[in-house]
Amino acid sequence: MANSVQVEEAGGGGTPAAKPAAAPRASVWQRSLNALAIPVLALFSALVLSAFFILGSDPVVLTAWSKFFANPGGALGISWKTVADAYGALFLGAIGNPGQMARAAELYLTTGQTQALVNAFYPFTESLVASTPYIFAGLAVALGFKCGLFNIGAEGQIYIGALVAGFVGYSFAGLPWIIHMPLTFLAGALGGAVWCAIPGFLKAKTGAHEVINTMMMNYVAFNLADYLLNGPMKRGGPEGFIPISPDIQTSAEFPRFFPSPIRLHLGFIVALAMAILVWWFLYKTTLGFEIRTVGANPRAARYAGISVTRNFVLAMALSGALAAMAGAGEVMGVNHNIAQGFSPGYGFDSIALALLGGSHPLGVVFAALLFGTLRNGATKMQSLATIPIDIISIVQAFVIMFVAAPAIIRWVYRLKAGGGAQAIFTRGWGG
Amino acid sequence: MAPLLELRGITKQFPGVLANDQIDLTLEPGEIHALLGENGAGKTTLMNILYGLYTPDAGKLLIRGKEAQMTSPDQAIHLGIGMVHQHFMLIPQFTVTENVMLGDETLQRGVFLDRATVAARISEISEQNNLQVNPDAYVKDLSVGAQQRVEILKILYRQSDILILDEPTAVLTPQEAEDLFKVIRALVARQVSVIFISHKLKEVMEIADRITVLRNGRVVGTTRPAETDMAALARMMVGREVILTVDKKPARPGAVVLELEDLMVLDDRKHLTVNGVSFQVHAGEILGVAGVQGNGQTELVEALTGLRAIAGGRTRILGHETTRATPRQILEAGVAHIPEDRQRDGLVLNYPIADNLILNTYYLPPFASGISMHENTIFATAEELVKAFDIRTPSVRTAVSSLSGGNQQKVIVARELSRHIKLLIASQPTRGLDVGSIEYIHQQLVAKRDQGAAVLLVSSELDEIMSLSDRIAVMYRGKMMDIRPSDQVTREELGLLMAGVQPT
Numbered sequence: 003m004a005n006s007v008q009v010e011e012a013g014g015g016g017t018p019a020a021k022p023a024a025a026p027r028a029s030v031w032q033r034s035l036n037a038l039a040i041p042v043l044a045l046f047s048a049l050v051l052s053a054f055f056i057l058g059s060d061p062v063v064l065t066a067w068s069k070f071f072a073n074p075g076g077a078l079g080i081s082w083k084t085v086a087d088a089y090g091a092l093f094l095g096a097i098g099n100p101g102q103m104a105r106a107a108e109l110y111l112t113t114g115q116t117q118a119l120v121n122a123f124y125p126f127t128e129s130l131v132a133s134t135p136y137i138f139a140g141l142a143v144a145l146g147f148k149c150g151l152f153n154i155g156a157e158g159q160i161y162i163g164a165l166v167a168g169f170v171g172y173s174f175a176g177l178p179w180i181i182h183m184p185l186t187f188l189a190g191a192l193g194g195a196v197w198c199a200i201p202g203f204l205k206a207k208t209g210a211h212e213v214i215n216t217m218m219m220n221y222v223a224f225n226l227a228d229y230l231l232n233g234p235m236k237r238g239g240p241e242g243f244i245p246i247s248p249d250i251q252t253s254a255e256f257p258r259f260f261p262s263p264i265r266l267h268l269g270f271i272v273a274l275a276m277a278i279l280v281w282w283f284l285y286k287t288t289l290g291f292e293i294r295t296v297g298a299n300p301r302a303a304r305y306a307g308i309s310v311t312r313n314f315v316l317a318m319a320l321s322g323a324l325a326a327m328a329g330a331g332e333v334m335g336v337n338h339n340i341a342q343g344f345s346p347g348y349g350f351d352s353i354a355l356a357l358l359g360g361s362h363p364l365g366v367v368f369a370a371l372l373f374g375t376l377r378n379g380a381t382k383m384q385s386l387a388t389i390p391i392d393i394i395s396i397v398q399a400f401v402i403m404f405v406a407a408p409a410i411i412r413w414v415y416r417l418k419a420g421g422g423a424q425a426i427f428t429r430g431w432g433g
Numbered sequence: 434m435a436p437l438l439e440l441r442g443i444t445k446q447f448p449g450v451l452a453n454d455q456i457d458l459t460l461e462p463g464e465i466h467a468l469l470g471e472n473g474a475g476k477t478t479l480m481n482i483l484y485g486l487y488t489p490d491a492g493k494l495l496i497r498g499k500e501a502q503m504t505s506p507d508q509a510i511h512l513g514i515g516m517v518h519q520h521f522m523l524i525p526q527f528t529v530t531e532n533v534m535l536g537d538e539t540l541q542r543g544v545f546l547d548r549a550t551v552a553a554r555i556s557e558i559s560e561q562n563n564l565q566v567n568p569d570a571y572v573k574d575l576s577v578g579a580q581q582r583v584e585i586l587k588i589l590y591r592q593s594d595i596l597i598l599d600e601p602t603a604v605l606t607p608q609e610a611e612d613l614f615k616v617i618r619a620l621v622a623r624q625v626s627v628i629f630i631s632h633k634l635k636e637v638m639e640i641a642d643r644i645t646v647l648r649n650g651r652v653v654g655t656t657r658p659a660e661t662d663m664a665a666l667a668r669m670m671v672g673r674e675v676i677l678t679v680d681k682k683p684a685r686p687g688a689v690v691l692e693l694e695d696l697m698v699l700d701d702r703k704h705l706t707v708n709g710v711s712f713q714v715h716a717g718e719i720l721g722v723a724g725v726q727g728n729g730q731t732e733l734v735e736a737l738t739g740l741r742a743i744a745g746g747r748t749r750i751l752g753h754e755t756t757r758a759t760p761r762q763i764l765e766a767g768v769a770h771i772p773e774d775r776q777r778d779g780l781v782l783n784y785p786i787a788d789n790l791i792l793n794t795y796y797l798p799p800f801a802s803g804i805s806m807h808e809n810t811i812f813a814t815a816e817e818l819v820k821a822f823d824i825r826t827p828s829v830r831t832a833v834s835s836l837s838g839g840n841q842q843k844v845i846v847a848r849e850l851s852r853h854i855k856l857l858i859a860s861q862p863t864r865g866l867d868v869g870s871i872e873y874i875h876q877q878l879v880a881k882r883d884q885g886a887a888v889l890l891v892s893s894e895l896d897e898i899m900s901l902s903d904r905i906a907v908m909y910r911g912k913m914m915d916i917r918p919s920d921q922v923t924r925e926e927l928g929l930l931m932a933g934v935q936p937t
Contacts, residue, residue, distance in 0.1 A: 307764050
């Protein structure tokens with residue numbers, strides 16, 4: 003500490019109000035409000051900043067601005083309209099049209115007709131479908147963070163999970179679904195666990211940094227997938243030239259809940275269940291206590307008789323299993339096969355997402371819903387408002403920057419510094 | 434005549450803490466002014482303000498009667514203020530000359546370092562002040578005491594006449610401290626003024642011309658050694674009556690609990706740091722290991738607690754071989770460990786108090802069955818321990834990071850001593866704590882001894898070793914110089930042993 007000043011009672015950590023007389027705990031409401039303030043303001047700021055990129059990418063707007071002095075109102079007007087259209091389309095694509103939803107609900111209640119209802123709620127359910135792999139992969143990265151490990155190999159583990167689940171899914175014919183479906187899912191998870199335990203083991207035994215090794219294992223996984231999908235796992239028949247696997251058995255599919263085209267599947271429920279399970283594991287079990295202690299202070303963990311190396315391997319295996327579930331879930335719930343490049347970078351986005359969610363399972367679920375919603379809405383934005391889909395990556399990048407540097411948000415919005423302990427994500431290199 | 438230095442109404446607010454509250458202080462030419470206070474009283478903050486590292490929220494700073502706006506250490510140096518920090522700011526791989534000229538290099542023809550001129554000047558200053566510093570020696574080869582003299586020389590070289598010494602004796606043997614006092618007196622005779630920061634009453638009484646006592650960021654009073662005594666100073670410092678001696682009955686040693694045979698331990702750089710140490714600790718006694726920091730005590734304790742591999746020799750606890758035991762096996766054998774660096778090893782700072790209180794028993798009943806942890810039991814036990822060990826906190830859910838150092842240490846003491854233990858290994862258990870907490874922890878150690886536990890106390894505070902131990906071992910460069918009953922050894926003898934000299 004630069005200054006050796008400490009208060010006798012409590013509250014040295016920057017909370018002016020932490021006098022002993024104060025209530026022992028802030029109310030749950032107050033605490034969640036504090037926890038949410040930064041991410042919500044970060045998202046808002048990201049949308050505002052990204053608006054400038056939307057304007058810059060639109061030739062009509064740029065032309066209007068070049069004639070700003072002749073017609074300033076025109077330039078401002080068209081700018082406003084462009085941004086409003088873009089974000090409007092994003093909303094329509096991500097959530098749906100509220101009016102249409104209300105009319106469809108009314109129609110359903112009066113006549114029992116479902117098709118309008120399905121159409122109206124389709125965008126919203128698609129957002130949930132897109133969020134599903136984000137939840138799994140975000141939990142994976144978050145669990146690694148809790149142990150002080152930076153698993154940036156989630157993308158590779160997603161492919162491994164998909165390949166193993168896919169193989170079990172199409173090659174084991176004749177099993178009842180009650181066995182085949184869980185077997186397929188768990189096989190995928192196991193594949194990811196083994197895959198990710200390797201860098202965990204290397205770290206524990208040799209000190210090799212997991213960032214390097216998970217990154218390298220990504221390339222192995224991508225190329226392994228390429229090889230398998232062009233060779234042993236390639237589908238035969240007329241489509242034999244496409245690098246795609248055979249379709250999995252119906253008995254291995256995650257059931258869908260609603261009539262087509264709604265694709266919302268069991269995987270979403272499983273993902274939410276996993277979030278609860280991970281929360282329980284981390285905060286209510288001795289194994290989770292060990293993992294968190296190793297992550298928060300490995301020296302104190304050793305002092306307390308906790309094996310740091312064993313927990314590195316365990317945390318990496320669990321992280322790999324969760325990431326692989328994202329791949330298995332996509333195969334079983336959405337694609338029903340494995341195609342080359344089927345993941346649009348869920349694994350990489352999940353790193354940012356885990357940071358945004360504060361490495362807490364609940365935070366991860368919210369962040370995953372946000373990312374899934376943005377990604378889903380972006381497609382609509384591209385088709386309706388002809389805004390490049392990459393704008394969404396810019397929004398995401400800004401969100402992460404602001405969450406990673408909360409001082410900016412606090413300064414812009416004049417928030418008081420939060421007193422709570424900073425979440426520990428991961429330690430630096432060579433640790 | 435105006436004082437050399439005058440602080441008027443200095444106030445500094447940190448979030449949640451008023452570190453300095455309306456502090457007035459004057460320093461006369463040629464004076465040794467001691468700043469006495471517990472950790473957290475605001476001494477270091479005040480000196481950092483004086484040295485330009487912090488800007489005060491209110492108050493004035495006058496140097497030689499002129500108001501000064503201090504914004505950086507550069508400016509402080511320019512105004513003749515020099516500071517020797519607790520942790521030295523020297524580059525070990527550089528020579529004394531290079532270290533002294535660093536930041537104020539004398540050049541030849543504009544680009545080359547003029548080492549010869551600087552070295553000559555260093556020799557001159559060293560001789561004038563009896564500093565005994567060789568300008569060509571590498572700092573890494575110097576003893577701690579000599580490094581401290583290099584720091585002082587650095588300040589004199591810059592022709593500063595206000596010298597701030599921050600807890601200068603913390604790293605010295607008693608003899609080295611005596612030497613330092615001689616140097617300080619010589620400097621003062623040459624009209625250099627010294628601000629001497631300390632929390633040790635004895636040395637303040639010995640060296641100071643005037644003593645200003647700080648408590649909770651305020652000046653309690655200024656006095657002179659002739660007008661006060663140690664008990665009065667302690668009262669000013671703590672704000673209540675303090676018992677300075679530990680009250681303990683004679684030990685009744687029992688069976689051997691810990692046994693070391695020719696123990697060899699390597700440090701992180703693979704140097705032999707504990708070199709053939711053998712001793713025994715009995716139930717119901719406190720064995721104190723004295724020694725200047727860095728003579729192998731840290732590695733010895735880590736080896737005994739399973740945190741560091743043992744390179745040779747063996748250890749036994751209650752007759753069981755523990756040479757290759759894991760930390761958990763040693764823990765389960767009934768060993769408690771108060772680690773040297775509480776924040777680094779003994780606590781998870783962002784965990785609540787309750788979790789820190791079960792840090793090494795979280796997997797045992799009643800806190801867990803199987804893998805499921807029992808939160809209610811954990812919190813209920815924590816509530817009891819917080820009461821029993823007088824941990825000052827608003828709640829057991831409060832993160833340990835927001836507690837004061839003394840209360841953090843009480844969390845560790847509560848955790849370690851509340852278990853049923855046979856052996857307690859306490860390493861620097863009161864380092865950096867306030868007098869009240871020290872008193873409390875000393876009582877707890879003696880109480881544990883009286884309950885029949887063996888206690889191994891490692892400390893670099895000689896007073897602590899002497900007042901608590903039944904037998905005293907002195908460690909020097911990885912070896913035990915001697916082990917003697919505490920009533921058969923004097924402070925001077927211990928000082929010599931700590932410096933590696935066998936008294937005859």
